Amino acid sequence: MRLGLILSEVGQGFRRNISMVISVILVTFISLTFVGAAILLQMQIGQMKGYWFDRAQVAVYLCTDFVDANGCALTEATTDQKRNIEQQLETEPLAGLINHWEFENHDQAYANYLEQFGEEASSFVEPEFLPETFWVSLKDPEQSAAIIERLTGEPGVEEVLDQRQLLQPIFDALAAASYTAIGIAVLMLVAAVLLIATTIRLSAFSRRREIGIMRLVGASNRFIQTPFILEGVLAALIGAVLSGGAVVAIVHFFVQGYLNAVPGTTPYVDLGDALLVVPILLAIGAVLAAISAAVAIRRYLRV
Amino acid sequence: MILFDQVTKTYKGNNRPALGDVSLEILRGEFVFLVGASGSGKSSFLRLVLKEENPTRGTIHVLGQNLGRLPARKVPYFRRNLGVVFQDFRLLPQKTVFDNVAFTLQVIGKSKGFIHEAVPDVLKMVGLAGKAARFPHELSGGEQQRVAIARAIVNKPAILLADEPTGNLDPATSAGIMALLERINLGGTTILMATHDAGIVDKMKRRVIELSGGRIMRDERQGGYLTQTIEIQHQQVRDAPDDRTVPRIQSHLVQPTQRPEESE
Numbered sequence: 263m264r265l266g267l268i269l270s271e272v273g274q275g276f277r278r279n280i281s282m283v284i285s286v287i288l289v290t291f292i293s294l295t296f297v298g299a300a301i302l303l304q305m306q307i308g309q310m311k312g313y314w315f316d317r318a319q320v321a322v323y324l325c326t327d328f329v330d331a332n333g334c335a336l337t338e339a340t341t342d343q344k345r346n347i348e349q350q351l352e353t354e355p356l357a358g359l360i361n362h363w364e365f366e367n368h369d370q371a372y373a374n375y376l377e378q379f380g381e382e383a384s385s386f387v388e389p390e391f392l393p394e395t396f397w398v399s400l401k402d403p404e405q406s407a408a409i410i411e412r413l414t415g416e417p418g419v420e421e422v423l424d425q426r427q428l429l430q431p432i433f434d435a436l437a438a439a440s441y442t443a444i445g446i447a448v449l450m451l452v453a454a455v456l457l458i459a460t461t462i463r464l465s466a467f468s469r470r471r472e473i474g475i476m477r478l479v480g481a482s483n484r485f486i487q488t489p490f491i492l493e494g495v496l497a498a499l500i501g502a503v504l505s506g507g508a509v510v511a512i513v514h515f516f517v518q519g520y521l522n523a524v525p526g527t528t529p530y531v532d533l534g535d536a537l538l539v540v541p542i543l544l545a546i547g548a549v550l551a552a553i554s555a556a557v558a559i560r561r562y563l564r565v
Numbered sequence: 566m567i568l569f570d571q572v573t574k575t576y577k578g579n580n581r582p583a584l585g586d587v588s589l590e591i592l593r594g595e596f597v598f599l600v601g602a603s604g605s606g607k608s609s610f611l612r613l614v615l616k617e618e619n620p621t622r623g624t625i626h627v628l629g630q631n632l633g634r635l636p637a638r639k640v641p642y643f644r645r646n647l648g649v650v651f652q653d654f655r656l657l658p659q660k661t662v663f664d665n666v667a668f669t670l671q672v673i674g675k676s677k678g679f680i681h682e683a684v685p686d687v688l689k690m691v692g693l694a695g696k697a698a699r700f701p702h703e704l705s706g707g708e709q710q711r712v713a714i715a716r717a718i719v720n721k722p723a724i725l726l727a728d729e730p731t732g733n734l735d736p737a738t739s740a741g742i743m744a745l746l747e748r749i750n751l752g753g754t755t756i757l758m759a760t761h762d763a764g765i766v767d768k769m770k771r772r773v774i775e776l777s778g779g780r781i782m783r784d785e786r787q788g789g790y791l792t793q794t795i796e797i798q799h800q801q802v803r804d805a806p807d808d809r810t811v812p813r814i815q816s817h818l819v820q821p822t823q824r825p826e827e828s829e
Contacts, residue, residue: 264671264674267671267672471655471657472657472668474655475655475657475668475669475716476672477641477644478615478644478649479644479645479669479672479673479716479720480641480642480643480644480645480646480647480673481641481672481673482638482641482642482673483638483641485672485674486672
């Protein structure tokens with residue numbers, strides 16, 4: 263009985279200010295889509311970091327006959343110098359940080375180069391041009407500073423490079439994009455919250471006779487406010503469902519269908535991630551709507 | 566039943582209290598008229614009984630509850646014991662007579678079965694047995710007020726508050742409403758009625774509480790609308806700035822708004 267009564271009140275409220283309800287739906291839809299995009303961007307960053315940081319190593323490039331910088335003086339690193347580096351990698355304090363390391367000589371470097379860039383681009387590259395390298399995998403990628411500090415300037419070492427540094431600009435760009443999305447989302451959410459509050463006030467105003475009588479005859483506050491809160495929550499939920507659909511569509515058609523069509527090694531967010539975002543959007547929409555509607559209706563409940 | 570102990574109510578931005586130091590007690594089953602000019606504090610009094618307002622000073626007990634100590638979330642449950650009727654009826658225009666009365670019971674969570682038993686009963690009692698399916702605009706003013714009364718008493722409240730229930734009705738219709746209220750009172754419901762209608766008050770010979778400027782001027786059993794005993798007059802009016810005794814005595818049959826000190 264009471265549930266039916268409450269639901270019929272909600273239906274009446276919807277019909278009475280349909281235009282406001284539609285605007286609530288649209289604003290929540292757009293703002294939550296931005297929220298979803300921001301979350302997906304963060305997921306993308308996390309995924310790329312995980313992917314690349316697992317593979318990113320610290321490269322200890324050795325001197326070749328063609329490098330004059332960093333104390334190399336156009337001389338190939340000698341066997342003694344290499345042995346010195348090896349020894350450093352095998353003993354404390356560095357050994358404790360290192361998962362494993364391997365040595366790459368000129369020919370292996372050349373083979374990798376060919377594989378990466380193809381015959382054509384490699385026509386003027388000789389194996390001797392490519393430095394011999396110690397590839398070091400760290401137990402904790404954050405610890406690269408220690409090894410860089412230790413080995414930079416050792417005789418025969420041209421450069422010690424943490425590969426993660428090369429990726430940093432990409433992550434910075436993605437982070438900037440996601441912060442922008444979050445900023446827009448927050449602004450839109452503020453608009454959505456205010457719009458929901460206004461809609462509920464209007465709805466309550468058009469039903470002020472009923473509310474007055476309900477209060478007079480002793481309907482509990484919970485009973486009076488429930489239809490209004492449900493009205494706001496329902497409108498926001500419709501918007502949230504639409505935004506969930508939009509997020510899934512973006513991932514399905516744009517990320518999977520367009521970005522992923524270009525072969526590459528970069529992993530992209532997939533539908534599983536998008537479906538994970540949908541319940542978050544629904545929850546955000548419902549909670550924000552409930553809070554703003556409850557605050558908006560409170561004025562009519564003051565005893 | 567209703568106990569006011571030195572109650573003062575001051576509204577913001579107005580130094581003169583709407584009610585000043587009012588103490589009185591209304592017992593179970595009484596029928597009390599609250600009379601006085603507009604702005605004399607009648608409505609404030611009723612609002613305080615309903616706990617729509619809180620007193621600035623003093624304590625109010627209604628139905629054994631200290632209203633000052635009643636938490637806000639319990640106010641709705643407290644109000645279920647009170648019925649209220651207004652001058653302007655306050656019916657819901659898009660609901661039928663039956664639904665208007667049933668609405669009261671629906672919103673406090675009564676079962677469908679109870680509603681379908683109680684509403685026809687109370688409509689019969691107020692004399693609207695055949696009009697359950699009508700809409701308010703199809704009814705006369707007197708009938709609309711009967712619907713409002715039915716709505717107020719359908720939950721069998723211990724107290725019925727009536728704020729000028731006959732204010733919009735002609736004398737004959739008013740008499741019918743008063744007969745109905747009297748019947749409700751005989752059933753044991755305490756009735757507190759604010760009114761301007763001198764004829765009704767004089768005819769009913771019930772307890773009369775007269776308010777003026779927020780103070781009790783008179784509290785008389787079986788009183789009339791205007792004071793008839795000169796001793797009380799002198800006693801009550803002594804501290805008033807102007808001498809009201811003379812116009813009062815003369816104005817036996819004159820409408821209150823024509824009294825010089827109260828016409829604004």
